[in-house]
């Protein structure tokens with residue numbers, strides 16, 4: 001077995017070592033503070049496997065681990081695994097930068113601009129599942145390893161038939177199954193070597209779903225029943241819900257930040273100061289990963305489902321709606337949308353009249369304050385959160401974040417015109433009704449929308465599109481018919497007038513009906 005190699009700034013040569021790391025020889029130069037001495041970086045035991053190294057994990061989980069390490073609460077090194085086959089700059093840069101990068105948190109505190117910068121040095125190694133699968137397997141033989149943190153987007157925790165003997169298996173759950181099997185074999189089923197999974201994907205029951213997929217892959221591959229028992233009894237899969245807005249950082253702004261920091265850091269991530277990590281677990285995970293004891297915003301609780309639902313419906317659902325409606329009225333960023341007179345009013349009514357009534361709460365005032373705080377976060381002057389980025393895969397997001405609000409409203413005898421208006425905006429703009437806008441969504445669905453589009457007879461087009469959706473929520477004929485009819489009405493209004501006019505008319509009618 002190859003030993004795990006680590007980045008160390010103390011090792012100024014950053015030579016390629018025998019183990020997990022490919023290290024650029026000039027990494028120390030690239031990250032050294034201009035004119036300052038080598039900070040003398042500590043070598044940490046690798047306790048965390050991190051799957052993915054996107055903006056969010058860097059600005060949230062890595063930031064938390066770093067803060068807890070700095071506070072002396074943890075001494076955790078992170079091994080990052082690149083788990084997608086496509087070429088990607090981030091992990092390459094991470095290797096070049098010896099695993100280090102800056103997290104800049106910007107916002108307003110006590111009415112004044114507030115900014116805080118953290119240099120993350122916790123990442124000790126980077127492995128590529130597609131080029132270095134053997135090294136990923138070696139990592140599983142490390143005694144110190146105890147946690148797996150992932151963010152593979154909403155598309156990562158899914159079942160597809162897979163080959164566990166491939167190098168690597170294709171899907172994230174199948175990769176985890178193969179790696180866990182390696183660990184189980186190496187440690188001869190030792191119960192103490194089970195791992196704790198903290199998935200950050202925003203899907204419902206993320207931990208439980210990942211566990212069920214690992215067990216399914218193990219059974220389908222006819223792995224030993226003792227392995228399945230070890231997974232279910234000695235590995236722990238926690239449901240978690242994460243919250244921190246971490247938009248991508250476009251190059252002109254990134255260059256400014258690099259200049260102001262004095263580091264040639266190509267992986268700077270910028271986000272808001274607010275953060276919340278709710279983990280469905282008790283004393284065991286809290287003792288294993290006591291981030292809260294370092295003053296970090298992490299909560300351990302028996303059931304996170306209510307928190308997840310309100311966060312996804314209020315924050316992410318509002319993001320999805322504004323990303324559908326805002327660009328049609330000239331808004332480019334989240335702040336543009338909340339500050340736009342008509343779009344802002346639309347979002348206010350969407351939240352007050354459709355989203356909040358869909359969320360049962362013992363403390364409505366607390367829920368209102370939570371909502372107000374989210375709208376304030378959307379106004380953060382330091383962040384330029386592009387609606388175009390949030391529109392990525394917006395059809396699936398509307399389905400998981402907005403459609404449940406619509407269906408709850410209907411089942412409670414209320415209307416949900418505003419949520420459906422967002423769907424109509426999405427469909428018409430994807431079809432090209434308002435000129436060419438960049439579309440990054442399910443290619444089959446978008447092709448269907450475009451080929452069938454008929455501005456003069458939109459009803460048939462909408463009916464065909466909704467009938468083509470393989471969404472179990474619409475399997476009931478009456479529900480599908482109602483969504484078709486109501487979306488069709490909004491589409492006709494959008495096509496007959498400018499979107500701004502359609503929105504004004506919708507709001508005027510809505511306000512007239514509101515109590």
Ligand SMILES: NC(=O)c1ccc[n+]([C@@H]2O[C@H](COP(=O)([O-])OP(=O)(O)OC[C@H]3O[C@@H](n4cnc5c(N)ncnc54)[C@H](O)[C@@H]3O)[C@@H](O)[C@H]2O)c1
Pocket residue numbers: 051052053054055056057083084088151152153154155156171172201202242243244245246247
């Ligand atoms: N950025 C935020 O503000 C924020 C906040 C909370 C949650 N999230 C969630 O994070 C995700 C987006 O992350 P980001 O903003 O860091 O984007 P990003 O594009 O920077 O990173 C996405 C990461 O996911 C990895 N990935 C994608 N598909 C994968 C797969 N099938 N298997 C393994 N890895 C896979 C990519 O390699 C990359 O590392 C979304 O699902 C979002 O809901 C983002």
Ligand SMILES: O=P(O)(O)OC[C@@H](O)[C@@H](O)[C@H](O)[C@H](O)CO
Pocket residue numbers: 202242243244245246315316319320389390392
């Ligand atoms: O990242 P997405 O594309 O799934 O969703 C866009 C935003 O709604 C999301 O990233 C939020 O900023 C985040 O969930 C805040 O915690």
